[in-house]
Amino acid sequence: MDAPWFTLLLGALATWRATHLLALEDGPFNGVLRLRQAAGNSLWGQLLDCFYCLSLWVAAPVALAVARNPLEWLLAWLGLSGAACLLERLGPASPPPLLNLEGDSDELLWTKTRSAGDDPSARPTPETSPETHTDTGPVHRVR
Structure with a gap:
């Protein structure tokens, strides 16, 4: 893809989608729910319960696809996580x-x-x- 803005947009949407799936959905065949239940109250379980925390970890590998050098990776990492947080805040406060x-x-x-x-x-x-x-x-x- 030649348009960096398009790659960044896809990265932001992918970061939001993956974070939302892991933190707030049960997943296909309740797989994500079982993962969260297995993690319990451990460090991993607390990470899976916090959308904002989890978005940082999800954005890190996505930023590798967006960035071309280490400084861009750092900016893309934080920017993708921030975009996912903004997208989450744009949604409804509670499910219908x-x-x-x-x-x-x-x-x-x-x-x-x-x-x-x-x-x-x-x-x-x-x-x-x-x-x-x-x-x-x-x-x-x-x-």
Whole structure:
């Protein structure tokens, strides 16, 4: 690749993706989850629990692909880790709620659709609603 900015961009995205996978996801076939459980509360386990710490270690080998000399490697290492941290902060603060298809009551999920003029604060709660709607259309998430 002739464009260094493109290589740096790919390196930043790769650093974020690998760090996110190791620190915050269960991984394919729960492999990463088992790795974190095996590490426990050891030094390695604490490293896997901290996105920001882990991004430094993930960025180090990625920086080798981006840099051409030792000074560039040092700058790329810290820059890739910083970019991964910024990308992580741009994401949602918490994962979205999961759709519950088991039929249990969930206050965030409603099967009754609302019109544009409905006041959400006047909407009955599941406990006080006189009727139960089970299959009236698409599920809408209400905040």
